[in-house]
Amino acid sequence: MSKHNLGPVRLRVAPSPTGDPHVGTAYMALFNLAFARQQGGQFLLRIEDTDRARFREGSEQQVFDTLHWLGLTWDEGPDVGGPVGPYRQSERLATYRPYVEKLLAAGHAYKCWCSPQRLQQMREEQQRAKQATGYDRLCYGKTEEERRQLPGFSETPVVRMLIPDDVELEFNDLIRGRVNAPRPDDQVILKADGFPTYHLAVVVDDHEMQVTHVVRGEEWISSTPKHILLYRWLGLDLPKFAHMPVLRNVDKSKISKRKNPEARLTWFVEQGYVPEAIVNFLALLAYPPAKDAEGNDLEKFTFAEFSRDFAWDKVNPIGPMFDLKKLDWLNGVYIRDLELSDFTSRLLPYLEREGVLSGNPSLGELGRLKDIAALIQTRIVLLKDAVPLVQPFFVGDDMLEIAEDARRDLGPNAAHVLSAAIDVLGDIDDHLASLTEPSAWNVARIEAALRAELVEKLGLKARAAFGPLRTAVSGAKVSPPLFESMAILGKTSTLARLHALRDSL
Structure with missing residues (x-):
């Protein structure tokens, strides 16, 4: 046990750097962090990088970046340090060896020299015989020389646990109550390359880091009996266990990075x-929403609100369905509730990524963007949805492309409508009357002039009157509000675009 007294509760999330971070990492981090904050404890981030075959350079930094982006911050970890580091398993190899030696000396573990080929053949024979697969203990009780005389010998041994016949298969779970797990086989705890397996490393690290609550996915229920054995054999205090339900697709299959882009x-x-919105959504997946005074579900809440009322016995143990339609709805709610300046700033990375704006926009461009953002904030579900709506305002008039579906929808009277609009808009003065009086080129004047000319005088319905103008101004069938768009573009650009479309018909 560490000499530090770090209580009262300590929880951790322990991702493996094997590619793009999985959404399940955020899901686990959220519930661990919520309880840690509620209890005034600590939340740790540990990188479990002992699987060197699947290790991916840069994955660890992606974990840091995405969890920080979500606001799920930790008190101790590889990037911030802490009193019980290092927080990468690959930097802790010397820590595990004394525990292995203690297990070997007590007869709770033994060396195994079986080659991978011999183990594969053993499993295939067990499957053909319809037997439960598991190590057959060929090496147990043998010296290295005795084992060398038998087939399938490997020079570098692994170390296996010796699972007793009377192993306890039930344990208490904070979410599920009394849980019954399947009987484990003689699990490898130290690999031939000197790296510990997950099963040994997680027990040692959680002990050394004084983790009080081990919260992980339900797929680890079957491993918990062997972890409990290790705690007992090593004379360590048991933490409390909670196994979260696994995230599932709407067809109830497990979310996988190989099959689901949204798993990343x-x-x-x-x-x-x-x-x-993502934090809110992940909480709702396995936790009931609060109720208002009338008993209605309050599905929108902050992390602080979630943490304040958190209780493990409220977590639903049934695997929740990861419904993107629900997330889209919730994301739209959050976008609409953002302050305009905040919403505008969040659009910038997506506009820069698509080349709509440079990485260093001018004050004039930012001012125009804020005006446009006010028009589209209630119209989008995802921030990237803003790109095609914003782009027409930052492209040269002669560079605006008319979408084919919009051109096909123009109708036979489009040229006449555009000509009439050009005439009436051309009469609106776009100069400032004074420093205190705005230009006549404004939303109210533009709308009044166009309605009088196209709807009242020409007798057109609004769709027929304004559809061609919308296409001319934006290049698309769907755009921000027309009159506001014209006001933002200005008289010169608006007329140039009307002329361009009319002349192309």
Whole structure:
């Protein structure tokens, strides 16, 4: 046990740097962090990088970046340090060896020299015989020389646990109550390369780091009996266990990075989800919403609100469905509730990524963007949805492209409508009357003039009157409000675009 007294509660999330961070990492971090903050404890980030075959350079930094983006920050970890580091398993190899030696000396573990080929053949024979697969203990009780005389010998041994016949298979779970797990086989705890397996490393690290609550996915229920054995054999205090339900697709299959792009945390950044909505959504997946005074569900809440009322016995143990339609709805709610300046600033990375704006926009461009943002904030679900709506305002009039579906929808009278609009808009003065009086080129004047000319005088319905103008101004069938768009573009650009479309018909 560490000499530090770090209580009262300590929880951790322990991702493996094997590629893009999984959404399940954020899901686990959220519930661990919520309880830690409620209890006034600490939340740790540990990198479990002992699987060197699957290690991916840069993955660790992606974990840091995406969790920080979500606001799920930690008190101790590889990047911030702490009193019980190092916080990368690959930097802790010397820590595990004394524990292995203690298990070997007590007869709770033994060396195994079986080659991978011999183990594969053993499993295949067990499967053909319809037997439960598991190590057959060929090496147990043998010296290295005795084992060398038998087939399938490997020079470098692994170390296995010796699972007793009377192993306890039930344990208490904070979410599920009394849980019954399947009987484990003689699990490898130290690999031939000198790296510990997850099962030994997680027990040692959680003990050394004084983790009081081990919260992880339900797929680890089957491993918990062997972890409890290790705690007992090594004379360590048991933590409390909580096994979260696994995230599932609507067809009830497990979410996988191989099959689901939304399993990658970076995907949510790319698509334009706001982190507050994702945190809210992940909490709702396995936790009931609060109720208002009338008994209605309060599905929108902050992390602080979630943490304040958190209780493990409220977590739903049934695997929740990861419904993107629900997340999209929630994301739209959060976007609409953002302050305009905040919403505008969140659009910038997506506009820069698509080349709509440079990485260093001018004050004039930022001012125009804020005006446009006010028009579209209620119209988008994802931040990236803003790109095609904003782009027409930052492209040269002669560079605006008319979408084919919009051109096909113009109708036979489009040229006549555009000509009439050009005439009436051309009569609106776009100069400032004075420093205190705005230009006549404004939303109210533009709308009044166009309605009088196109709807009242020509007798056109609004769709027929304004559809061609919308296409001319934006290049698309769907755009921000027409009259506001013209006011932002200005008289010169508006007339140039009307002329360009009319002349192309």
